[in-house]
Amino acid sequence: MNSCRLNFVFISLFVVVLLVGCNPEKKKQKTLKETSVSGFEAPEGGRLLFNGKTLDGWDVTKFGTEGPVMVSEGKIVINMGDGASGITWAGDFPHVNYEVNLEARKTAGNDFFCGMTFPVNDDFCSLIIGGWGGPVVGLSCIDDLDASDNETQILKRFDKDIWYQIKLQVNDEKITGWVDDEKLVDFNYRGRKLSTRPEVDLSKPFGICTWLTTAELRNIWMKELE
Numbered sequence: 001m002n003s004c005r006l007n008f009v010f011i012s013l014f015v016v017v018l019l020v021g022c023n024p025e026k027k028k029q030k031t032l033k034e035t036s037v038s039g040f041e042a043p044e045g046g047r048l049l050f051n052g053k054t055l056d057g058w059d060v061t062k063f064g065t066e067g068p069v070m071v072s073e074g075k076i077v078i079n080m081g082d083g084a085s086g087i088t089w090a091g092d093f094p095h096v097n098y099e100v101n102l103e104a105r106k107t108a109g110n111d112f113f114c115g116m117t118f119p120v121n122d123d124f125c126s127l128i129i130g131g132w133g134g135p136v137v138g139l140s141c142i143d144d145l146d147a148s149d150n151e152t153q154i155l156k157r158f159d160k161d162i163w164y165q166i167k168l169q170v171n172d173e174k175i176t177g178w179v180d181d182e183k184l185v186d187f188n189y190r191g192r193k194l195s196t197r198p199e200v201d202l203s204k205p206f207g208i209c210t211w212l213t214t215a216e217l218r219n220i221w222m223k224e225l226e
Contacts, residue, residue: 040052040074040218040219042221042223043221043223045223046101046221046222046223047221047222047223048220048221049089049100049220049221049222050076050217050218050219050220050221052071052074052218053071053074054071055069055071055076055087057089057090057091058076058087058088058089058090059087059088059090060086060087061084061085061086061087061088061202061203061207061209062202063081063083063084063085063086063199063202063209064083065081065082065083065084065085066081066083066084066085066086067079067080067081067082067085067214069085069086069087074218075216075217075218076216076217076218076220077214077215077216078208078209078210078214078215078216078217079214080108080109080210080212080213080214081212082212083199083211083212084115084199084200084209084210084211085209085210086115086200086203086207086208086209086210087207087208087209088202088203088204088206088207089205089206089207093119093205093206093222094119094224095119095120095121095122095205096119096120096121096170096171096172097170097171097172097224097225097226098169098170098222098223098224098225099167099168099169099170099222099223099225100116100118100167100168100206100220100221100222101165101166101167101168101219101220101221101222102114102165102166102208102217102218102219102220102221103163103164103165103166103217103218103219104129104163104164104166104208104215104216104217104218105160105161105162105163105164105215105216106130106158106160106161106162106213106214106215107160107161107214107215107216108160108213108214109210109211109212109213109214110133110134110212110213111130111131111132111133111134111210111211111212111213112128112129112130112131112136112210112211112213113129113130113158113210113213113215114127114128114129114130114164114166114208114210114215114217115127115128115129115131115200115203115208115209115210115211116129116166116168116206116207116208117196117200117203117204117205117206117207117208117209118168118170118205118206119170119204119205119206120170120175120189120194123194123195124194124195124196124204124205125139125140125141125142125175125189125194125195125196126139126140126141126147126196126197126200126203127139127166127168127175127177127185128140128147129158129164129166129179130158130213131147131148131211132147132148134158135155135156135157135158136148136153136154136155137153137154137155137156137177137179137184137185138150138152138153138154138185139152139175139177139185139187139194140196140197141193141194141195141196141197142187142189142192142193142194143192143193144193144195146197151187152185152187154184154185156179156182156184163218164179164180165178165179165180165181166178166179169225171225173188173189173190174186174187174188174189175187175189199211
């Protein structure tokens with residue numbers, strides 16, 4: 001059995017364990033985060049990338065597989081398509097030394113609900129949240145290996161209809177990613193090959209997409225790092 005097959009079996013077993021080990025009380029507590037943030041403003045030094053009312057500054061990404069994208073009640077709703085669906089930033093975006101913050105939740109489907117493609121100097125990479133059937137977090141691609149097959153892979157349970165805070169930082173040496181207050185990605189990319197899967201190439205230079213999944217995004221902002 002090859003390594004990809006073994007990896008698929010392991011991830012599938014992990015999903016089963018997560019489903020069996022569901023804690024209703026924990027889920028009940030976490031739904032408190034679902035309250036919409038009214039009049040959200042970026043922290044000092046930050047810049048809003050979503051005004052809460054329109055897609056101003058964004059283009060709906062023409063993947064050819066996309067579902068409809070709309071704004072509703074202060075959220076960007078990326079509806080499930082026949083593959084990737086998402087949005088791409090139409091303005092200028094830094095290539096290094098920056099931080100992006102947003103909140104995202106999955107409302108339908110079982111794959112990644114936040115695939116954030118971003119620049120790293122002259123290259124590009126994607127932070128995948130909830131891929132490969134739901135639990136995979138990691139970077140695609142590292143040395144041509146997907147998040148499911150490289151050392152950045154972390155398995156984490158993600159429930160539907162729950163808001164998760166996602167933060168990405170890119171500096172001269174590292175790509176770092178958090179979900180809520182948990183650091184899940186801490187990768188030194190010096191001397192490594194960074195790339196994206198062909199399916200999300202149209203998200204460059206900066207974009208957010210889903211895969212066979214409906215997701216909602218809100219409170220999107222970024223800041224440049226010194």
